[in-house]
Amino acid sequence: MKKTILLSILAAALPFVVGGCASAHYIQTGGRESVVTVGSINIQDYIQAANSATSDLLASGVLDKVSNPPAVIAISRIVNNTGEQIDTDLLTKKIRVALLNSGKAQTTTTMGLGGTSEDPMAKGLQQEAEFKADQQTTRTPDFTLSGKIIQLTAKAGSTSQSTFSFQLSLTDAKSGLAVWEGEKEITKQGTQSAVGF
Amino acid sequence: MKTRILLPVAGVVLLAVAGCRTSMNSIENTQKTGQRQMISDSRVITDGSLARKVSFVGVNESTTPGGFLKIQIEVFNRKHSLQRFSYQFEWFDANGMQINNIVSPTVGDQIEGGESKFISAVAPTTACKDFRVKFIED
Numbered sequence: 001m002k003k004t005i006l007l008s009i010l011a012a013a014l015p016f017v018v019g020g021c022a023s024a025h026y027i028q029t030g031g032r033e034s035v036v037t038v039g040s041i042n043i044q045d046y047i048q049a050a051n052s053a054t055s056d057l058l059a060s061g062v063l064d065k066v067s068n069p070p071a072v073i074a075i076s077r078i079v080n081n082t083g084e085q086i087d088t089d090l091l092t093k094k095i096r097v098a099l100l101n102s103g104k105a106q107t108t109t110t111m112g113l114g115g116t117s118e119d120p121m122a123k124g125l126q127q128e129a130e131f132k133a134d135q136q137t138t139r140t141p142d143f144t145l146s147g148k149i150i151q152l153t154a155k156a157g158s159t160s161q162s163t164f165s166f167q168l169s170l171t172d173a174k175s176g177l178a179v180w181e182g183e184k185e186i187t188k189q190g191t192q193s194a195v196g197f
Numbered sequence: 198m199k200t201r202i203l204l205p206v207a208g209v210v211l212l213a214v215a216g217c218r219t220s221m222n223s224i225e226n227t228q229k230t231g232q233r234q235m236i237s238d239s240r241v242i243t244d245g246s247l248a249r250k251v252s253f254v255g256v257n258e259s260t261t262p263g264g265f266l267k268i269q270i271e272v273f274n275r276k277h278s279l280q281r282f283s284y285q286f287e288w289f290d291a292n293g294m295q296i297n298n299i300v301s302p303t304v305g306d307q308i309e310g311g312e313s314k315f316i317s318a319v320a321p322t323t324a325c326k327d328f329r330v331k332f333i334e335d
Contacts, residue, residue, distance in 0.1 A: 030302055032305075051300035051301065059262075059263070059265060061262035094299055102322050
């Protein structure tokens with residue numbers, strides 16, 4: 001009798017206990033608690049790749065060699081050669097913010113690939129200002145930033161491995177020559193149950 | 198009878214364990230051309246386990262052509278097996294205020310047994326004058 005009552009109470013309380021333990025919480029973006037999936041690029045990977053590219057670029061001193069600092073950079077094509085659909089802004093935006101904060105470079109938002117602009121309103125206002133002034137006020141970019149993200153996969157038994165290669169090039173807009181090149185490879189390995197693909 | 202079975206099994210187990218523990222040998226030139234500008238450092242150790250495995254050898258700094266502070270830390274794995282850890286750089290300006298850096302990642306790394314390796318980072322702005330690096334065992 002007592003056992004039956006006790007079991008009934010436990011059965012009734014179980015959903016509340018389990019439900020109370022399963023809760024969402026905030027974690028540091030890109031921190032150690034972040035989920036790591038082998039088959040896809042995680043936010044911590046973008047942060048690492050952007051950090052590596054920015055550090056290398058700033059340390060190279062290339063951006064200091066422009067005649068009229070800070071250097072102006074236009075974002076060109078970033079090719080996605082991975083097995084998933086990604087927004088390359090997750091990488092380039094971080095680089096742009098870091099370069100702007102460094103004081104060494106600015107990014108143009110009115111000049112983009114194929115004539116498109118990131119900020120159509122700014123482009124319109126700029127064109128209006130040029131029309132009124134009857135002269136070009138747009139500063140031609142000193143450099144363009146282009147790149148590619150490549151995914152290499154490998155499998156041995158139940159272990160799967162993905163390497164994401166973030167390749168970037170900074171090209172002198174006048175000469176067409178790459179003045180800086182950077183590559184960051186991030187490799188992740190896991191067993192079958194941890195694989196995201 | 199039991200000894201005849203147990204001894205070979207124990208031998209196989211010992212061999213397997215020994216195979217998992219590999220440490221690194223290295224060779225380098227004695228007469229160094231490059232001179233590292235070592236700086237005195239202040240260490241706070243709260244994880245004795247990590248400190249016993251991966252220890253700090255020294256810190257040296259330099260300035261890039263663009264005026265950015267560059268820090269290099271040498272760490273050494275005192276154990277004979279691979280160790281995993283994460284680290285993160287923090288940067289401070291001349292007033293001791295932390296500079297928020299959008300691309301300051303927590304980097305997961307590994308170091309082979311007996312290996313000495315360098316971890317380096319470049320400050321995000323020329324205003325950075327001081328730094329702190331946080332290490333945690335994975």
